[in-house]
Amino acid sequence: MKRPTRIDAEEKLVLTANCLLDGHIVWLDQEGRWCSSIAHAAMFEPDTIDAALEKAKAHAQLDEVVGIYDVVVRPGPPLRPVSVRENIRAFGPTVHPQFSKEIER
Amino acid sequence: MNAPVGHYQYDSVDRAFLQSRIDEFADQVARRIDGSLTEDEFKPLRLMNGLYLQLHAYMLRIAVPYGILDARQMRKLSSIARRYDRDYGHFTTRQNLQFNWIKLEDTPAILRELAEVDMHAIQTSGNCIRNVTSDEFAGAAADELVDPRVHAEILRQWSTLHPEFTFLPRKFKIAISGSPHDRVAARFHDIGILTRPGPNGPLFRIFVGGGMGRTPLVGQEIFDSVREEELLATLEAILRVYNAHGRRDNIYKARIKILVQALGIDAYREAVQAELSQMDLARYRLTPEIVEAIRARFAVPNLHAPDNASEIFLADQKRDRKFARWVQSNTHLHRAPGHIIAVVSIKPAGGIPGDATSEQMSRLADLAEQYSFGELRVTHLQNIVLGHVRQDKLYALWQELEKIDLAAPNHSLIGDIIACPGLDYCSLANSRSIPIAQKLSARFANADLQSEIGKLSINISGCINACGHHHAGNIGLLGVDKRGEEFFQITLGGRADEKAAIGSILGASLPEDEMVDAIARIVDRYLAIRGPGESFLDTLSRLGDAPFKEAAYEIA
Ligand code: HEM
Ligand code: SF4
Secondary structure, three states: OOOOOOOOOOOEEEEEEEEOOOOOEEEEEOOOOEEOOHHHEOOEOHHHHHHHHHHHHHOHHHHOEEEEEEEEEEOOOOOEEOOHHHHHHHHOOOOOHHHOHHHHO | OOOOOOOEOOOHHHHHHHHHHHHHHHHHHHHHHOOOOOHHHHHHHHHOOOEEEOOOOEEEEEOOHHHEEEHHHHHHHHHHHHHHOOOEEEEOOOOOEEEEEEOHHHHHHHHHHHHHOOOOOOOOOOOOEOOOEEOOOOOOEOOOOOOOHHHHHHHHHHHOOOHHHOOOOOOEOEEEEOOOOOOOOHHHOOEEEEEEEEOOEEEEEEEEOOEOOOOOEOOEEEEEEEEHHHHHHHHHHHHHHHHHHOOOOOHHHOOHHHHHHHHOHHHHHHHHHHHHHOOOHHHHOOOHHHHHHHHOOEOOOOOOOOOOHHHHHHHHHHHOHHHHHHHHHHEEEEOOOOEEEEEEOOOOOOOOOOEEEHHHHHHHHHHHHHHOOOEEEEOOOOOEEEEEEEHHHHHHHHHHHHHOOOOOOOOOOOOOOEEOOHHHOOOOOOOOOHHHHHHHHHHOOOHHHHHHHOOOOEEEEOOOOOOOOHHHOOEEEEEEEEOOEEEEEEEEOOEOOOOOEOOEEOOOOEEHHHHHHHHHHHHHHHHHHOOOOOOHHHHHHHHOOHHHHHHHOOOO
């Protein structure tokens, strides 16, 4: 899944996954919990991301998440992923505004 | 209600099998949730049951064998959409249906509900023989030579859980048609079959090695006239050669098309003949008795129309110009007097191609019962067909379709766009397909303009897997990724019919937000330069792509 993306100086990394039970997209927050809003995602520097990824993967089954990987973001506010793909994951399909993550919550 | 026509009636063996399969999967889901199965272990198991993990949720793909549904099944799909999804379903180019917002924990319950109406999600994924597709006008079209559904059903039974072909090098897709007009894209399938009558029963012309994806290839004829009794043996032999020699080391080279290309069609044919010569042919013989027994499990519609049905139909068209235009684009001649085939476009102007709400699905089920013997067909252009409508009742049907926003007069016209789910849903995508389809269909919404432009297919895929069949579109759009940004490559000249061809790339890819204008300029240029009666493809082959290239890349 992970796509190689160059990371610029002002950019950071966050961790994302899908919930095991319903497939919904989640982001790792500062307390190490998976939350549904990217706004609460914990930001990592490139030199700390691998350790965070390893740790999260080790807990994946207990946390009931699958497919953990890192995403490049611009800190904002608002915090937004750099790629179109990750923006769609973070904020919902562009073709069904009624399913946007903002409205879900 | 009339008895459902058009598909095979399950028996207790079929039903018992489905129940045990669901029990098995329910157990696997439970073990995944409690952690005894890892995702790596579970993934192949869920895929065998049609369950994918997409961008936002799980996606469940449900098989519609040769595209035929009865009203009771459509109603069930509607209720699943309402209860377990977000109130809609998506009809696909492989005549199936996908739900985009499914929960893993709900899937066993959904599969049980589907089994109540003899439906399932088996062989909609994975490296097996997938759901066999067929002509959406089967058993109804005036131009049909042989009704392909009986043989499609035989292929379904032969391929379902075939022990030797459960782990093929790659997925395997078969389509069958019985009309000289190829409405199944036979030459773009792993195996495409065209049947016609012979002196002693039907004959089968077989193409192999067609496909799209990264390496688009038009299928080649391997046999011209296979007799009915040898049909299964021949297919078995074609698959055995592939199963034995297809590449398993490289996913991009694993489809049969690559093997056929590597060996050459003549060597492939020889290998199949060698295989046939050592097979126990009696075991695979398709006798007239077997065929008749299957045929007997299909209910036949009682096609009886009043003598003045056609007169009433003509008068309705004279009275209502809007109806007449819909008739012109969205109907097809029926074999029986006083009847007609109606194509219900699931492509309203500005809408998402193939998406239907639960309300639309349940109304379609009602209308099928009222007007077409309770039978519906999903088409490979993501539309729905009511196959046997009385001509004197078509006007009433059309008025009902208008009320549920399913009367767009655009079948085979520029509004009838095929688009894959693209980046809005698909985890493999580079670009979004649906928004471009929506913008184009809104731009060309005017029915007079569409009918003036005439037959023109636009096909959009969000990545090189080509689920939107962009290679076969008269105008094809392929999403490409440029550092996380959405771009599209344009191809021109593709077609999936009996003159199947792969579109040629027009030039450098363009950013997403320039696509709609670029396509509109290509269409405008065609209207300006076409000769009398010339279709888009005619003009393209007369003048080449230079004028269109100039139009597409014109700096606005
Ligand atoms: C959203 C989830 C989907 C995923 C992950 C997916 C994935 C794929 C992949 C990986 C391939 C290429 C296989 C190969 O070349 O060996 C493929 C091909 C194909 N897909 Fe999909 N697909 C999806 C949805 C759809 C939908 C919604 C349709 C119909 C509208 C569709 C129709 C097709 C067709 C017809 C092909 C065959 C192209 C060929 O001949 O190679 N797919 N798909
Ligand atoms: S063509 Fe690509 S983007 Fe579109 S559905 Fe298929 S795999 Fe996804």
